[in-house]
Amino acid sequence: MKIVLINSLYYPNSRGGAEVIAKATADGLSRAGHEVHVVTSGEKDSQEKVGGVIVHRIKPANLFSYITINEKPFWLRLPWHFIDMFSKSGPNQAQIILQKVNPHVVITHNLKGIGYRTVKMIRKIKVRHIHILHDVQLVKPSGLIKKGKERLGLLSRIYAYFTKRLFGSPDVVVSPSAWLMEFYNCRNFFKQSRKQVLNNPVLLNLSGHKRLLDSHNFHLLYIGQLERHKGILFLVDVLKTLPANNFTLTIVGKGSLHMLVQDKVKNDNRFRFLGYIQPNQVEELYQSIDASIVPSLCYENSPAVISQSLAAQVPVITSDIGGAGEMITNGINGYKFEAGNQKELLAILQSMTKEDIDQMSRNCAEYSDRFSVQNYVKSLEKLLQN
Template sequence: MRFLVITNLYAPYSKGGAERIAQTVAEELVQQGHTVRVLTTKPAFSGKRHDTINGVVVERYFPPNFCWYGNLGKLPAFLRILWHLKDMLNPFTYIRVKRAIRYANPDAVLTHNVKGIGYTIPRAIRQTGVRHIHTVHDVQLAIPSGLRIYGSEHSWQQEIFLRTWYETLCRWLFSSPDVVLFPSQFLQTFYTERGFFAKSKKITRQNPVTLTHPDPRERTSGDTLHVVYIGQMELHKGIVWFARVFAKWCAQNSPRARLFIFGAGTEFAALKKNYARHAHVQVRGPLAHDRVLTELQKADVVVVPSLCYENTPTVIFEAHAAGVPVMASRIGGIPEIMDERAGDLFFTPQHEQEAMLALEHFLKHPQIYTGSVGAHTAKEYVRKLIPLVADSVK
C-alpha cells in the first residue's frame, strides 16, 4: 500500500513524542513493504527540502507565516494570535496537500499534529476522497498552545472568547476524518465531550514504542539512588519545579541520590546555570534515541513531573520495558499506563511533600518494575493499522 504521512515536525527537527511516533509508524510501514512519503515543515531559509530517512521519502516546506512553527515561542503574544489564525486558514497548505496527494496517490493519508503546517489539511484530504486516519496527540485542537495546566483549568485564558472561537473553528475545519486514533481514554473523552469528530470511527489505541527488554539494574539499599528525567526542559513539563524539590530534599536529608536531567528546551540554559555546581543534580543535553536505553539502564527510577495534562508519555513505556519504575504526576492519561502494584508511584502535581515521600520510598526500597509494558510494538501497531485502510480499499 501507499501512504502519505503529514506531521508538523519530522527528523531532524523532532521535539517530542508525537514526532517520534510519526517517524516510528512511517519507518515500520516501510519495513513491512509499504511505500511511504512524509509531508512536513522546515525553517524558512535552511534545511533540506527533500530527503530520504530509513526508506521514508521526506518532503519539507515552509508554510508562509510570521515564523516557522519551531520558533513560535519567540514571537510576542499579539503576533502569536495572528500566527495561529493564519495557520488555521492557510490556503497555501490546502493547495500543497492536494498536490502532494495527487503525486503520491496514496491509499490513505495519516495525519498527526498539524499545528504549524495548517488546519486546512483535513478539508483538502476530504476533497480528494482519500481515506483519512488522524492520530490525536494532545489537546491542541481545543487549546491553541496544546497546554492545559493543572490548577488553571478555569483560568481566564481557558474561558476567554478567543479560545472558544478557536475550538469551534477547529471542530468545523477537522469535521470527521474516517478514523481517529486516541492513545488514551483521557483524550477520547476530552474531545468527545466537546463535540469533535462526531461521525468518525473512534478508536483508543496506545501509541507504538520501540521496546527492548534489557536486564534491569539491580540496586541494593545504601547504593546511590539514580533518578532520571528524559524530556523537554519546559516549565509545563514540571522539571524546573522538580529539580528545585529534589535539591531541597537533598539539602534536608543528605541522601545518596543523584538527579540526571536529559533533554532540550527553553529552560535548558537556566537549569544548566542553576545546577552547574550542584552535588546532586546534573543537567545534560538531549539524547539520541539509541542512547535512551543506555541511560535507562543506569536509572533506579524515572520521573515524569508534568504540570500539564499529558497524553501517554512514551518515556513511561520505555522505562517499563527496561524494568525501571516511574514516579509521575497523577494527571491526564498518565494513570492509564502506570501500575502502583508493580512499583510505580504517583504524586499530585506540584505537591512538594508527596514528591519527597516518593523519593524517600525509592531510596529506602530498591526495586525493579514488575508489571507489563502495555504498549504496542511498532510491528503490532502497524498490523492493526492496515485493516483500517484495507476495508476502504476493497
C-alpha cells in the first residue's frame, strides 16, 4: 500500500512528540512492507531517503519557515499564522507530490507550516484521509492551555472558527486520549468523521530490563521540558519540604528554565540534574527509579513519559489534568493529584511505601507490549483496511 504522511516537521527537525510519533509511524509502516512517503516543511524544496522512507521537503511561501518560528517575536508570528491558515502555497506543493505518488491513503499529523488548506486539497483529490491529533493546536495556536486560563480569548475563538471550517471531517480522526477527543467533540469539530482513541506508542527499548531498586530511599524521576507550565518549579518546591534523605529526584530535560532549575537544586544532594540525555541513557535510568512524576500545570494530551514509565514497569505520580491521568488508576499503577495542589502531592509522597511501589511495578508488566510500535502500526493498518 502507498501511504503519505504529512507533518509540520520531520527528522532531523523536531519540536516535540508529534515529530517523534510521525517518524515512528513512518518507519513502522515501512517495515511492515508499505511504500511510505513523508511531506514536511524545510528550508528549501528537496527529496531524500531517510531509512526506508522517502521524505519530500517543501518551503511554502510565508514570512519565514516554520522551522524557525520559535525564534520570532509575537508580532511577526501573528501574520505568519494568518498566512499559514489561508495560503494555498503549501497545499498546492503537497498536491503535486500526492498526484505524483498516487497514495491509497494520507495520514496527517500537525499541519502548521504546510497549511490548513491541505485538508481541503486531500478531499478534492479524493484520497482516504486519517488525521492524528496531538494537542489543542486547532483551537489554540500555541497548543498550550494552562490551568486557570481555560477561557479562550477573542483571537483564539476566531482562529478556532476558521480551523473547524477548513478541516471539515476527515474520514478517520485518531486521538491518543479520550480527553483530547472530547475536547474537540464539544467544540463541534469533525462532526462526520469516524473517531478512534489509540494510545501513542513507546519508542524506547524498555523490555527485559532488570529493576535495581534501593530498599530505603525513594528514587523519583522527572522527564520533560524545563518550563513553568510543566510544573518543574512546583515539584522542586514541594519536594524541598520533605525530610532530608527521604528521596532523590533525577531531573531530565531542557528548556528556558534550565539555569533556574539547576540553580534551585545545586548543593542539595537529594537532587540530580542531568539536563538533556540520549534515549539509550533514559532506558538505563528507568532501571533504578521507583516512580516517575508528571506535575503538569497545563492541559496535557497523553504525555509520552507516562506510557514510557508504565512500559518500564515504573509507577507514575501525575497531576490529573487533561488526558494525563487517563492511564493511571490510584494505587494500581500510580497516583493522581489535582494539578498544582501541594497538599495532595505531599500526602501521596508521605503515605506511599516501598511495598506499594513493588506491587504497582508488577501491575505495570502488561504495558510493555500494549504500547509497542508494532501494535500501534497494526492498529493503524486495521483503520487503513477499513
